[in-house]
Amino acid sequence: MSTPEQPKTGKRRGRRPAGQDTRTALLDAARVEFSENGYEGATVRAIAARAGTDAAMVNHWFGSKESLFAQAVLQLPFNPQDVITELLDGDVDTLGERIIRRFVTAWDSTAGGTFPALVRSLASHDQAAIGLRDFMIANILDRIMSRIEADHPQLRATLCASQLIGIGMARYVAPFEPLGSADVETVAAAVAPTLQRYLTGDLGSVSSN
Amino acid sequence: MSTPEQPKTGKRRGRRPAGQDTRTALLDAARVEFSENGYEGATVRAIAARAGTDAAMVNHWFGSKESLFAQAVLQLPFNPQDVITELLDGDVDTLGERIIRRFVTAWDSTAGGTFPALVRSLASHDQAAIGLRDFMIANILDRIMSRIEADHPQLRATLCASQLIGIGMARYVAPFEPLGSADVETVAAAVAPTLQRYLTGDLGSVSSN
Structure with missing residues (x-):
């Protein structure tokens, strides 16, 4: 979903993109962090930082680290x-x-x-x-x-x-x-x-x- | 195992290389035939022809088509x-x-x-x-x-x-x-x-x- 109100360039860290963008950014960041550090090594904080948002957004959109992993990496058909x-x-x-x-x-x-x-x-x-x-x-x-x-x-x-x-x-x-x-x-x-x-x-x- | 007595060129079909050479040729031919035609489609006759020998050699070295498949393709640790x-x-x-x-x-x-x-x-x-x-x-x-x-x-x-x-x-x-x-x-x-x-x-x- 496009968000024309948001600047297309610039540092996103600490600045939260709207709605589905945050969710998509978290999924993308999670794939990278889990792939680089494994399940145990990846942290919610690092995933959120990479997505330019904060850890509370992980809880908001996914409930937990494991649910994020299940949806981002495993794409399980259940929570x-x-x-x-x-x-x-x-x-x-x-x-x-x-x-x-x-x-x-x-x-x-x-x-x-x-x-x-x-x-x-x-x-x-x-x-x-x-x-x-x-x-x-x-x-x-x-x-x-x-x-x-x-x-x-x-x-x-x-x-x-x-x-x-x-x-x-x-x-x-x-x-x-x-x-x-x-x-x-x-x-x-x-x-x-x-x-x-x-x-x-x-x-x-x-x-x- | 090298067989210097055998001509290095020329049509091998109908001419049987010695011992282990036949076995190796059958394994190689079997991999190609099974890969191209699947298990049901591959025939002992075609495998033997490709290996330059005859179907009796398949029985001699492997006992059966399934045993040849098990050893050539699956490399099962049992017969x-x-x-x-x-x-x-x-x-x-x-x-x-x-x-x-x-x-x-x-x-x-x-x-x-x-x-x-x-x-x-x-x-x-x-x-x-x-x-x-x-x-x-x-x-x-x-x-x-x-x-x-x-x-x-x-x-x-x-x-x-x-x-x-x-x-x-x-x-x-x-x-x-x-x-x-x-x-x-x-x-x-x-x-x-x-x-x-x-x-x-x-x-x-x-x-x-």
């Missing part, structure tokens, strides 16, 4: 904060089912969206991949596991991640039929018990290492 | 034919455990080997990816499922594939700890029940589509 709140709001015994339904519904709604790009990025070991991994572990899996009383929370979280990534591969990257085009009910019925066992069930013999 | 024979030689109730053990042991032994390259290839929708998918479905999953009395064999096979690919992602592509470096016993104990349910257990409500 992680909302998803976590939604997933944790309910019986822990049906959490596996809520997770697989939410995962498939969200990515199906964008026909896979950025999922193949995220997988390519993970497979090429670039900075975005490291960011993605840090992000998923710190902001989705750890938060869910922190609400569950279970041994080996990290192992459980990564087992869930492995099944979800595999479903994403089979549905959005290199469709394996009939799983690739099975409806949400079918996928949920088949996969929910897997996730539920990984989350709260018996993992058999876990070696401590 | 699919041997693996299938080994997996099917035993109680169907422990097949899930045998599959996950074999998968992790084989790929661990090569520290992930070509797994990341295969994933990149799947994510880029190239011809090798289509070949890989055809290959896995026709030569591994379908053969295993043909021995199992269960409804929805294709859905079961692709569910298994999704969990195996996810384990490969978490272990060999973008390690998610502690799953990334968990020992084989731990992974087998956690994942075997998942595969076993996908193979022979209750999938819940499957919509026919």
